[in-house]
Amino acid sequence: MSFGTEGTFMFSFMKNSVAAVLDKRDTDPSLETLIIPLTLDNTSRYSVDVGMSPGPDQQSFSFVVTTGTGYSVVAGVGCNDCQGVSSYNANLSTTAKQLPDVQNMSLVGTNASGSLVEENCQLTQANGSVWPYPNQTLIVANTSSDLFSPGISGVFGLGTNGRNGDFSATVYSGWLTRNPGKTNFTFGMMLNPPRNSGTDGGVLHWQSPDTASYEGNVVWKSMLNSNSTSLQTDWFITMDSLSFESGGNVNVSQSGELTTAVDPFESALIFPQAIAGAIYGGIEDTSLLPSLTTATNKWAIPCDTKMSLTLTFGPLSVPMDETILVLQNGNSCIGIIEEWSDPQADEYYLLGSSFISQLYIIFSISGSSQGGVGFAHRTSSPKKLSAGQVSGIVLGSVAFASLLVLILFLYYRHQRKQQERELPPQRVNDRRLDYSREGASSDVIDVTSKHEVRISRQNLPPSPPLTRSNSVASTPGVTVLDEDRDEKDMANENEVSEEGWDPLQREVGGQPMEDETFVAARGGELLEAGDSVVDVNGRVIFSPGRNLSRSNLQLEFEPRPLQPWDLVDPPLTNGEKLINPYGTVNSHKFSTLQDSARSRSLIPKSSYYFGPPPPGSAYGSRPIGQIGLHHPREIIRVERDYTGGELIQFAPIYLLELEGRITPTQFLESMNSINELLISAHSFRHAMIDNLLSIFTLQLFSVVFDTHYEREMKRLQQLFDKLNTDIYNPSGLNLLWPRKVAFLFLEIEYY
Numbered sequence: 001m002s003f004g005t006e007g008t009f010m011f012s013f014m015k016n017s018v019a020a021v022l023d024k025r026d027t028d029p030s031l032e033t034l035i036i037p038l039t040l041d042n043t044s045r046y047s048v049d050v051g052m053s054p055g056p057d058q059q060s061f062s063f064v065v066t067t068g069t070g071y072s073v074v075a076g077v078g079c080n081d082c083q084g085v086s087s088y089n090a091n092l093s094t095t096a097k098q099l100p101d102v103q104n105m106s107l108v109g110t111n112a113s114g115s116l117v118e119e120n121c122q123l124t125q126a127n128g129s130v131w132p133y134p135n136q137t138l139i140v141a142n143t144s145s146d147l148f149s150p151g152i153s154g155v156f157g158l159g160t161n162g163r164n165g166d167f168s169a170t171v172y173s174g175w176l177t178r179n180p181g182k183t184n185f186t187f188g189m190m191l192n193p194p195r196n197s198g199t200d201g202g203v204l205h206w207q208s209p210d211t212a213s214y215e216g217n218v219v220w221k222s223m224l225n226s227n228s229t230s231l232q233t234d235w236f237i238t239m240d241s242l243s244f245e246s247g248g249n250v251n252v253s254q255s256g257e258l259t260t261a262v263d264p265f266e267s268a269l270i271f272p273q274a275i276a277g278a279i280y281g282g283i284e285d286t287s288l289l290p291s292l293t294t295a296t297n298k299w300a301i302p303c304d305t306k307m308s309l310t311l312t313f314g315p316l317s318v319p320m321d322e323t324i325l326v327l328q329n330g331n332s333c334i335g336i337i338e339e340w341s342d343p344q345a346d347e348y349y350l351l352g353s354s355f356i357s358q359l360y361i362i363f364s365i366s367g368s369s370q371g372g373v374g375f376a377h378r379t380s381s382p383k384k385l386s387a388g389q390v391s392g393i394v395l396g397s398v399a400f401a402s403l404l405v406l407i408l409f410l411y412y413r414h415q416r417k418q419q420e421r422e423l424p425p426q427r428v429n430d431r432r433l434d435y436s437r438e439g440a441s442s443d444v445i446d447v448t449s450k451h452e453v454r455i456s457r458q459n460l461p462p463s464p465p466l467t468r469s470n471s472v473a474s475t476p477g478v479t480v481l482d483e484d485r486d487e488k489d490m491a492n493e494n495e496v497s498e499e500g501w502d503p504l505q506r507e508v509g510g511q512p513m514e515d516e517t518f519v520a521a522r523g524g525e526l527l528e529a530g531d532s533v534v535d536v537n538g539r540v541i542f543s544p545g546r547n548l549s550r551s552n553l554q555l556e557f558e559p560r561p562l563q564p565w566d567l568v569d570p571p572l573t574n575g576e577k578l579i580n581p582y583g584t585v586n587s588h589k590f591s592t593l594q595d596s597a598r599s600r601s602l603i604p605k606s607s608y609y610f611g612p613p614p615p616g617s618a619y620g621s622r623p624i625g626q627i628g629l630h631h632p633r634e635i636i637r638v639e640r641d642y643t644g645g646e647l648i649q650f651a652p653i654y655l656l657e658l659e660g661r662i663t664p665t666q667f668l669e670s671m672n673s674i675n676e677l678l679i680s681a682h683s684f685r686h687a688m689i690d691n692l693l694s695i696f697t698l699q700l701f702s703v704v705f706d707t708h709y710e711r712e713m714k715r716l717q718q719l720f721d722k723l724n725t726d727i728y729n730p731s732g733l734n735l736l737w738p739r740k741v742a743f744l745f746l747e748i749e750y751y
Contacts (some may be wrong), residue, residue, distance in 0.1 A: 031208040035126040038065065040201035043149050044194035044267040044353065048156050048204070049124040053093035054132070061086055063156035065204075066265035067363070068233040070161035070170035071105045072121075073112050073147070074154035076140040085153045088140060095120040095134075103139050105155070106232050108266055108350065109295030112141040112155075116169075123206070131206060137169040159234035160368045162225035167368035184366040188213065190378070191357040194267040195327065202357070214360035214376035219316040223371040226261070232295075233261040237373055239313060239349060242275075246307040250282030259348050262361065262373060266352035268338045269309075270296055274346060276339035283307075289334065296338040301326065303333040311355070313375050318358055401697060405704075408693065412705050419715065606637035606747050618750060619657045623732025625751045632734070632749035638671070639745055648678045648743045657750065661731040670723050670735075674746075677719060681712035713739065 038046040039062065047062040052074070061074060075082040077089045090096040099116035117140050122130040138154075141147070147155065160167060167173050172185040188209030191202040205213065221237035241255035254275060271279075280286045280299045289298045307325055311318045325336045336354050340346075362374035613619050618633035625633070636658065641651040652671035654664040686708035693701040706714075720735050728735050734749040741747070 033208045033210050034131055034206040036123055036131070036204040036206050037126045038191065038201035038203060040192065040194065040199050041149065041151060043152075045149070045152065046191060046201040046264050046353065047152055050154065050156065051122045051124065051130065052088060052119050053095050054120060054122055054130075055094065057092055057094060059088055059092065061088065061153040062151055063154040064152050064265065065156050065158060066107060066263055067158045068107050068261070068263045068265055069105055069155070069157045069163075070159040070167070070172075070234060070368075071103065071139050071157045072136060072155060072171070073105055073114075073139045073141055073157070075144070075148055076114055076142050078142045079114075079144060080142075082141060082144050082153075083148045083150065085148050085150065087153065090117055090119075090140060093119060097135075099137070105139055107147070107155075108232055108263070108270075110145055110147040112139060112144040112147045114139045114141040114143070116140075126203065133171055133174055135174060136171065158363065160223065160225075160365060160371060162223075162234040162368045165368050170365075170368075172365045184364050184371070186362060186364040189264070189356065189361045189363065191264060191353055193324075193357045194353045209360075209362045213379055215379050216377050217315075218362060218374040218376045219314040220372045220374045221313060223369075223373060225369050233263060233350075234368075235371065236261045236348075239311060241312040242349075243310045243312075244279050244307070246279075246283055246305065250279065250307075252278045252282075261348070261350045262356060263350060264353040264356055266350060267354050268296065268298075268336055268350075268352050269355055270338045270340060270350040270352070272346045272348065273297075273339045273343055276337055279337060280335065286335075295341060297341050298338050299335045301333055301335050303328065305333075309337070311351070316375050316377075318355065318375075320355070320358065324354055324358075404693075405697065405700075408701065408705065415711075419711070603631050604633065604635045606635040606745070608637065608639070613657065620660060623661075623751045627729055627732075627734050627749070627751060630751070632751050634750035636748040636750055637745050638748065640743075641675075647682055649675045650738075650746045658733070658748070661733055661750075662727060666727055670727065673719055673723075674716065677712055677716045678743075681709050681716065683708065 036048055038048060040046055046065045048065060050061050050063045052059045052061065063072065063074070074088040075085050077087045079087060090098065097118040099118060101116045102114065103116055104113045105111060117138055118135050119138055120132070120134040121136045121138075122132040124130055157170065159170070160172075161170055175185050176182060185207070186209060187207060188205035189202075190205065190210075190213055192200055223235040223237060226233055226236045236259050238257040239260040240258070242253065242258070244250065244252040252275065276297075276299070280288075280301065283301060283305055286299055286301045289300055303326065305322060305326055307322050309320045309325060311320075326333050327336055340348065358378075360376045360378050362376070363371070364374070365371040621633075625631075634657070636655055638650050638655070641649040650671050652668050652675070654667050658667060690701070690707040690709075717737065720737060724735050728748070732751040734751070736747040736749060738744075738746045
C-alpha cells in the first residue's frame with residue numbers, strides 16, 4: 001500500500017536564506033564543548049539540572065528538555081495543578097525581575113500559563129561546574145495541564161519561538177547578545193534509548209558539538225517555521241521518505257517533502273492516521289487502544305511481531321526494527337508508532353527520542369526563523385554486555401581455569417614420576433676424595449661404603465696412542481706400592497702432615513698401610529702377603545722373602561712417544577718477545593700471553609687456548625689435594641660449539657690436558673650427555689607451551705609449577721653430580737656448574 005502527499009507550505013524564500021547560513025555552519029574551534037548530563041525519568045523524558053538565583057538562596061530544579069518551544073517554564077508556588085512538584089518562589093530570589101506580561105505555552109498534549117520573569121540561571125555540567133545564563137526569561141506557571149510530573153518542575157526550551165517570533169526569550173538570544181562576534185548557537189544531542197534500564201539519559205554537547213561522537217558526513221535540513229495548531233512546535237524540517245515492512249505482507253512507503261518535527265519531549269514516533277492505520281491494519285491481532293491523551297492514539301500489537309522501518313534524510317537512512325518499534329507493556333505490547341488523534345493532522349510527523357537515540361543530531365540556531373538540524377551516524381562503539389552475560393563469562397572463565405590447572409597438575413605429577421623413574425636420585429657420599437702423590441693417575445676409586453675403598457683398573461678402557469709411556473704405576477694389570485721408601489721421603493711426608501695438609505694415603509680395609517707393608521694389586525684384587533707377583537708372561541717379579549727394590553723390577557718399558565709440544569722448535573729469539581711479521585698490528589700480544597702463562601697465580605683461572613701449557617703446569621702429574629677443600633692446581637676450559645648455531649652446546653673435542661686422567665671415550669660420552677639435556681632444555685615446543693600456560697593462567701602456572709627449562713636444568717645438575725661422582729672426582733677432576741658463567745664455557749678443575 002502506498003500513499004502520496006505534498007507539502008502545502010510555501011517557504012521557498014525561507015529555505016534559500018537558511019541554506020546560505022548552513023553552508024558556513026562549521027564547528028567553531030574557539031568554543032569549548034561543555035558536557036551537560038541528561039537524566040531519564042520513568043516517563044521516558046530527559047531532564048537537566050537548573051539552578052535559579054545562584055548564591056546562598058539558590059533554588060534548584062529539574063527541567064525536562066524539549067525542542068518544541070523556546071520558552072523555559074517553571075512551576076510557581078501558586079500553581080494548584082502542578083502535581084505538587086517543587087516550585088519556584090520569586091520572592092525568595094534576589095535577582096528575579098518581574099515582567100508585566102502573561103504567556104501561554106503548549107506542547108504535544110500539554111500546556112502551561114503564567115507570568116514572565118527574568119532570572120539568573122545556570123546549567124550543571126558533568127564535571128560539577130556550571131554554565132551561567134543570566135537574565136533568562138521564564139514562564140512562572142500558575143496553571144498547567146499534564147506538563148509536570150514527579151521530580152520535574154519545569155521545561156528547558158531549546159526551540160526558536162518561531163510560532164510567535166519572541167526569539168529574545170530563548171536561551172540562544174542571551175548567548176548571542178553576550179557573544180556579539182557569533183552568528184549562531186550550535187549544540188549536539190546524543191541521547192540514550194528511552195527504554196534504558198538506568199537513569200543515564202545521555203548528554204548535550206553544549207556550545208559546540210563533539211566531533212568524536214559522530215562519523216561520516218552530516219546531513220543538514222533547514223528549519224522552517226510552523227503555524228500549525230496540530231503540530232504544536234516552533235519549527236519543522238522535511239523528511240524525504242519512509243518505508244515500512246512487516247512479515248512480507250505489509251509494505252507501506254511514503255516519499256516527498258514530509259513535514260517532520262524532531263523533539264525528545266516524546267518517546268514515540270507519531271504519524272498521520274492514514275499512515276499508522278495502513279501500517280497496523282495489515283498486522284494480525286492489532287487493536288486501537290482507548291486514547292489516554294487528547295493528542296495521540298496507541299496500538300496494541302502481538303509481542304512477536306516482526307517489522308522494520310526506514311526513514312530517509314537525503315543520503316542518510318535510519319533503519320529501525322522490532323527491538324525499537326515494539327514496546328513491552330506488562331503482558332501485552334504496544335507499538336512505538338502512534339497516530340495523531342486529530343484527523344486534521346494528516347500531513348505531520350513527529351520523531352521522538354526513540355528515533356533521536358539512533359543518531360547524533362546537531363542543532364544550529366541563528367534566529368526565530370533561521371536554523372538547521374544536522375543528522376549523522378554515531379561513532380561505532382563495542383556493544384555493552386548485560387550483567388548476566390558478564391556473570392556467565394566470569395563463571396565460565398573460572399571453571400575453565402580450574403579445569404586447566406587440574407589437568408596441568410596431573411600432567412606435572414605424571415612427568416615428575418616418569419623423570420624419577422628415568423633418573424633415580426643419586427646416593428650422595430659425604431666423604432671427601434683425597435689423592436696422594438704416590439697414587440696412580442688412572443686409578444678408579446670405587447666408593448662402595450663410608451669406610452671401604454677399592455682400587456680397580458679393570459673398568460677403564462685402554463688409553464689411546466697419545467698416552468704417556470708406561471711406568472711402574474701405570475703398567476696394566478700390576479700396581480706396586482713400594483715398601484722401600486727412603487727416610488728423606490718419609491721426612492717430607494711427616495713435615496707436610498705437621499703443616500696441616502695431609503694428602504690421602506691408600507687404605508686397605510679402612511686402615512692406612514704400614515710403612516713396611518708391601519701389597520700388590522692384580523686384576524683389582526688385593527694380594528695377601530706370601531703371594532708371588534708375576535708379569536703377563538709368567539715370569540716371577542716378586543716372591544715372598546725377596547727384598548724388592550726399584551732396581552730389581554725387571555719391567556720392559558717402551559720409549560716415551562713424543563708429545564705435541566715436543567715437536568715444536570724453540571723460538572729463534574731464544575725466549576725474547578716475538579713480533580708477528582705477518583700481523584696487521586705490531587703487537588707483543590702472543591709473547592705477553594706466554595709470559596703471563598709462566599707467571600702463575602696461587603688460584604688458577606681458566607682461559608682460552610693460546611698454545612701448549614707452560615713448563616711448570618701440573619698436567620700429566622698425579623692427583624694431589626682434596627676436592628672441595630683445596631684449590632685446584634689447574635682449571636681446564638671446554639669451549640662452546642657454535643657450529644650448530646646459537647643453541648648452547650659444548651665442544652666434544654678431547655683435551656690433551658686430560659690425558660692420563662680420563663679416556664677420550666669417557667669425555668665424549670660426558671659431553672654428549674650434557675649437550676642432549678641442553679637441547680631438550682631449549683626446546684621451542686615446550687617453551688611455547690609454558691608461555692601460553694603462563695599467559696592463560698595470569699602467570700600462576702609459573703608460580704605453582706616449574707617450567708620445562710627449569711626441570712631440565714635440575715636434571716642437568718644431577719647429571720653433573722653423577723659424572724663427578726662416577727668418573728671425574730675419582731680421577732682428580734671436578735666439573736664446575738656452567739650456569740654460573742651463563743654457559744659461555746665449561747670448566748674442569750685439575751687437582
